[in-house]
Amino acid sequence: MTAAEPPGGGLAAVLARLRGGTHSGAPAYQQVVRLLTIDGRVPFARAVQALTAWERITLLHVIGDDELRLRPPDEARPGDVIVVQASNGRLRLCPVDADHPHPAGYVAGCMTLPANLHDQIEEAVADWEQDERDQQAQLDRLLAGWHDRGLLKEKVSQVADWVDRVETVLIYSGEEVFSRSDAGTNTLLRDGLLDRLASEHPDTWTSAQRLFVAAAHLLFAAGRAIRFEEFNGRQLTAVGLRDWLVQARRRYQTAAARPADPTDHLDLTAVAQQVGELSRAVDQSDSMRYRRVHGTTFAKQEVVTMLPQTQRRHRTLPAPLAAFARQTAGVETTGLDGEDAIGQVVRALLELPAEACRNGVESLLTVIVQVAVVDLRADYGMSSAVRDLTALAPAGTDRLGPVLQLRKPDFFCAVMPHPRLPDDAVNDLGRMLWLVAQRMQYNRWHFAPGNFDRHEVPHQRHYYFPPSLPDVAEHSDLWHGGHIAARVRYSLRAPGAALWRDPLSVRGTPYRGCYDIRAVRMNGPAFTRDELWTAVRYTGLVDALWRTVAEACDAGRAVPAVTAFDKAWYEQERWRSAGPNLSSGPRPGR
Numbered sequence: 001m002t003a004a005e006p007p008g009g010g011l012a013a014v015l016a017r018l019r020g021g022t023h024s025g026a027p028a029y030q031q032v033v034r035l036l037t038i039d040g041r042v043p044f045a046r047a048v049q050a051l052t053a054w055e056r057i058t059l060l061h062v063i064g065d066d067e068l069r070l071r072p073p074d075e076a077r078p079g080d081v082i083v084v085q086a087s088n089g090r091l092r093l094c095p096v097d098a099d100h101p102h103p104a105g106y107v108a109g110c111m112t113l114p115a116n117l118h119d120q121i122e123e124a125v126a127d128w129e130q131d132e133r134d135q136q137a138q139l140d141r142l143l144a145g146w147h148d149r150g151l152l153k154e155k156v157s158q159v160a161d162w163v164d165r166v167e168t169v170l171i172y173s174g175e176e177v178f179s180r181s182d183a184g185t186n187t188l189l190r191d192g193l194l195d196r197l198a199s200e201h202p203d204t205w206t207s208a209q210r211l212f213v214a215a216a217h218l219l220f221a222a223g224r225a226i227r228f229e230e231f232n233g234r235q236l237t238a239v240g241l242r243d244w245l246v247q248a249r250r251r252y253q254t255a256a257a258r259p260a261d262p263t264d265h266l267d268l269t270a271v272a273q274q275v276g277e278l279s280r281a282v283d284q285s286d287s288m289r290y291r292r293v294h295g296t297t298f299a300k301q302e303v304v305t306m307l308p309q310t311q312r313r314h315r316t317l318p319a320p321l322a323a324f325a326r327q328t329a330g331v332e333t334t335g336l337d338g339e340d341a342i343g344q345v346v347r348a349l350l351e352l353p354a355e356a357c358r359n360g361v362e363s364l365l366t367v368i369v370q371v372a373v374v375d376l377r378a379d380y381g382m383s384s385a386v387r388d389l390t391a392l393a394p395a396g397t398d399r400l401g402p403v404l405q406l407r408k409p410d411f412f413c414a415v416m417p418h419p420r421l422p423d424d425a426v427n428d429l430g431r432m433l434w435l436v437a438q439r440m441q442y443n444r445w446h447f448a449p450g451n452f453d454r455h456e457v458p459h460q461r462h463y464y465f466p467p468s469l470p471d472v473a474e475h476s477d478l479w480h481g482g483h484i485a486a487r488v489r490y491s492l493r494a495p496g497a498a499l500w501r502d503p504l505s506v507r508g509t510p511y512r513g514c515y516d517i518r519a520v521r522m523n524g525p526a527f528t529r530d531e532l533w534t535a536v537r538y539t540g541l542v543d544a545l546w547r548t549v550a551e552a553c554d555a556g557r558a559v560p561a562v563t564a565f566d567k568a569w570y571e572q573e574r575w576r577s578a579g580p581n582l583s584s585g586p587r588p589g590r
Contacts, residue, residue: 011089011296011478014038019085019106028068028111032059032083035108036091041475042233042296047091049234050297052174053132055093057124061117070109079118083108088184089296090172128239135238136207138268139214143202156198159216162225163188165450165465168298169228173208173236181232181298208236215241218268222248222275224465226300233297245271251304252278255287283499288312290532293473295483300471307533309500314338314537320371320580321541328360338537339544342368346548350557358560362414363578364545365562369416369517370579372538376492376531377589378519379421380433383542384413384440385515386448388561389549392514393507400456403448412565413440416575418588425522426487434570436486444514451503451511466513467495472532487522492532494518494539501543506550515542521589 018039034040036059037047048056058081062068076082076096084092086105094102096110113121146152163169163180169188170181178193179185187193193209202210215236219227222245230244249271253260256278266274282289288307291300317325317333325331325341329348333341342364349360365383373381386392387410395402415433426432447466449457457463473491476483495516497503503510517539521527552559564574 010484012087014041014478015085015087015089015106019108025069027066028070028083028109029059029063029065031070031108032091032093033063035083035085038089038296042294046234046294046297046299046301049240050090050172051093052172052235053128053237054121054125057121057128058093058113061121061124062111062113068111068113070111073107073110076110077112080110080112082110131239132237135242136211139238139241140202140210142214142217142269143210147202152202153198155217156194156213158220159213160189160194160198161454162216162220163194163228165463166225166228167464168232170232170298171212171228171236172234173211176206176208178208178212178236211236211238211241218245218272221269221272223279226465226469229298229300230302232299233294234299242268242271245275248275248302249278252282255304256281256285288500289469291469291471293471293476295473295476295478295480298479302469305529311533312498312500312536313540317341318371318375320582321367324364324367324580328363339540342541342544343548346545347552350548350552350559354558354560358563361545361549361560362562362564365414365542366416366564366575366578367580368538368541368545369414370419370582372517372535373416373418373519374582374586375538376519376527376534377521377586378418378492379425379487379522379588380415380417380436381517381519382413382415382436382440383515383517384411384437384444385542385546385562386410386444387412387563389506389546389559390553392448392509392511393553394509399509400449400452403452404458404461406445406448408438408441408445409566411441411444412562413437413444414565415440415570416579419579419582420587430570430573432486433575434567435482437565437570439482439486440518447513448511450513451509466511467493467516468499468512470494470498470532470536472527472529474526486520488520489523490521490526492517492519492527492535494532494535496539496543496546498536498539498543504543504546504550505554507554515539515546517542525589527589 018035033044037044048059051059070083073082078096080096082094082096082102084094084102084105084107086092086103092103143152146155168181169179171178177185177187179187180189197205197209197213216228218241245268250260252275258278258281282304286306286308287304289302289304291302293300315337317336317338322333325333325345329345331345331348336344345364346361349357349364352360369381369383391402391406391410393402413436415436417429417433446462446464449461449463450465471493476488476491493516495513497512503512504514517535519535549559
């Protein structure tokens, strides 16, 4: 999406512009690729994964044929290929068959392939199908073993519970869709697919259904239900599942400096378990895991890259924060790294009278967010957490009870716009910031119980697994109503406590994903990986703040409860005077 493109409208508006710009004179493959990638919003390598084996092989065989053209759909003849784009952007290539009409959607046209090309496609598909049957047989044996031991219903019920713990599931398998998504479908839960499968013999399931249930268990073993999101917007196949597990294992072995060994002798259950075990070693190494979020397809792709732990911290405190430390807390931070400095500042603030302490902690968090926004050249940024950290502490032996008593207003989100964001960039900026803050309060409320074991959380209490990996997202303003309203086109998120650190402990109860730094650009350019590292370092400062408060809580001292960042704070535009004077800093990225 270019910087000049107007905001808003969501995916429907984008697809309307895309289809209206189709050039009938261009080769067929160019038009198909443009529709497939939503005009470049989805990388081709990722977009092609949404195609079935037959569709993918067909497309790869016609790419480069500059003579082949799309013809009007009413000219289609038996043997032709119809090009259809569904309302959710998914592209389909369908052979013309009177007994099997093509799916509903925008019909871009049809193309006539040479007879010899049909033969080559058929041969390639046959080879792929043989590999797929071999891999599917191993998964079928896994299901049969569960059935024979009377475990199948429990296993399917577990999948249903896991699906309900992640934001979006949208996975294709052949013609079938397994979903719980913002794309308007919920085949797994609302439509009752998993409930039905739990009461039927697996021999009556389709091969895609058997694959999905078995794959869900393997992916969960490899890293909980967030692994499902790696397959969002793409085809789930038995071959693709094995390749993903084997490649993840190889990446982790390399990152954790573990010797690689062949996987041919291992079944997929063993490989999945090893991936899950190796992830902890990766998190303690100088390699870091993060995710690329593709807003168009809901896919969240894990990446492993080198980033030494020494580079994940501020070596010194950014100048505006050092000034705050001197002026507000009387702390000189020269010679201290950023996180140690923040710890000393918070300890000094905790020595102040209650009101001054609370104001000081709120102001410190505001300054961290504001400085991060300017450093990242974001349009706005935020950090959210629980208002009273003691609310996360256990009540005697009851670890979860106090958390279950929390409501959305018991959480807060400090949202700060860039000080040089033009006043006309957003109509009613204060209202938009408050809407963002409310959404983050809701998210925090949803994440808190996810830190506990499943058997501890009442089934009627909905929750999500808390975020644990940093992520960088593109084109997030296409589906989610809140993202459209808040113009979240490009974003960064660095959750805390980070996986390479110990969890935040509040009187002995460990927590992850309970605070963060997020940054948003409403227009281009997209954030870079180096900017994600910057966000990670700022989350380290937030981490130091809350760990110091938690230490005081553990010592039985009174700690401040955050009262700012409520509706009045945003409506009265207190953010305009809350942050440091950074008006001379760089403008938001454009």
